[in-house]
Each structure stands twice: as structure tokens, then as C-alpha cells.
Amino acid sequence: DTAVSQTPKYLVTQMGNDKSIKCEQNLGHDTMYWYKQDSKKFLKIMFSYNNKELIINETVPNRFSPKSPDKAHLNLHINSLELGDSAVYFCASSHPGPQGSQYFGPGTRLLVL
Amino acid sequence: SQQGEEDPQALSIQEGENATMNCSYKTSINNLQWYRQNSGRGLVHLILIRSNEREKHSGRLRVTLDTSKKSSSLLITASRAADTASYFCATDAGNQFYFGTGTSLTVIP
Numbered sequence: 001d002t003a004v005s006q007t008p009k010y011l012v013t014q015m016g017n018d019k020s021i022k023c024e025q026n027l028g029h030d031t032m033y034w035y036k037q038d039s040k041k042f043l044k045i046m047f048s049y050n051n052k053e054l055i056i057n058e059t060v061p062n063r064f065s066p067k068s069p070d071k072a073h074l075n076l077h078i079n080s081l082e083l084g085d086s087a088v089y090f091c092a093s094s095h096p097g098p099q100g101s102q103y104f105g106p107g108t109r110l111l112v113l
Numbered sequence: 114s115q116q117g118e119e120d121p122q123a124l125s126i127q128e129g130e131n132a133t134m135n136c137s138y139k140t141s142i143n144n145l146q147w148y149r150q151n152s153g154r155g156l157v158h159l160i161l162i163r164s165n166e167r168e169k170h171s172g173r174l175r176v177t178l179d180t181s182k183k184s185s186s187l188l189i190t191a192s193r194a195a196d197t198a199s200y201f202c203a204t205d206a207g208n209q210f211y212f213g214t215g216t217s218l219t220v221i222p
Contacts, residue, residue: 043212
């Protein structure tokens, strides 16, 4: 009955590879997000999707692309991985609007070697 | 640019004491939220305060918001060892949502 789930939990890969992280929420929320948390715990929003439309796209490299097959899923694809991509990636979901507190997944720890 | 800055960066107190952490932000907001992050885990929503509210309580948590100063504070009363975590403020300015830099709280048993 996990509200927001992410897979995998850990991801270790070589530079240049392409990888995906999956996210699913069973809360019926309309909006989903991807965040990157660096080693200093700074959280940066990368993307958000509302009803399958991208509504925030921060200045992240275009090697990162979100894919939302339906309202309950928002996957993150990363092409040509670089060392600086090593971080913890969090998925979150919320109802839209000012009432929308966010529910976070457990995070995916990505290490690029 | 980042919206929220938190102060202090780190705080260490004895169990039973109160912990206060502050958040300052830069632009007008719809609401401000506080989250907790335990080590190695995702963030957990604690409390939301709307821009037209000045104070809000939830259990041992008390949040204040001063929109004229663009600042908020989170007070945790009668702290417990289990309160040890990082605490983040987050500002919702419509289509922009930013987290602060976080305060790392250690409660010593």
C-alpha cells in the first residue's frame, strides 16, 4: 500500500550509459514531480507533470526526459550519464493548487562511475 | 534561483528542549510548507501554512509566517530523539515550487 514508489532503489552504472527510473503513485494525485538531491542535500525540482502535461521544466540538461504513460506514473530517462548526475532522485506527487502538499517516494540513489 | 534559505544549517539540542529553525524566501508565495527528511529516506510533509495565515499548530509543531519579512519559523517543542532529521521549508509560488537548504537537527538523548 505504498503511496509513492520508485524503482530501483539503488542504481550503479558507468558513464555514457542510458538508464531509467520508474515512479508510481496510488494516491490519485494529478501532479507528479522529479527532484534531484545532491550531496549537500540541496533539493532541485527537475520536472512536474499535471494530467500528462509538462508544467515545469527547470534548466536541466536535455539528457533528462520525463515520460508519463498515465496519471499514476512518471518515469525519468537519463541518456549519456555523466559523473555529475550522481545524486539521489526523488519522485513526488500532489493535488494541484495551493492545497497541494507533496508526497515523496523513498528515492533512487544513482552512482555514476 | 533558489527560493528558500534556512537558518541554522545545523542544530544540536538535548532531548526535551525546544528547537527553532527559520526560513527566508524571496518572492510572493501562495503557501509555505515544512518537510522532514530522515537519513536515507524521502521527505515527509509536516505542515502547510497559507499566505493569509500567521500561525499554525500541529501537535508539537508550531509554524509562523511573516509575509512582510518573507520569513517563516518552525518550532518543535519538547524534542525527542526521534525528531533527529533534516527539516526543509518549501515555498509554493503558483507554478514554482522551491525547497530551502535545510536545517539538520540532532536531538541528543
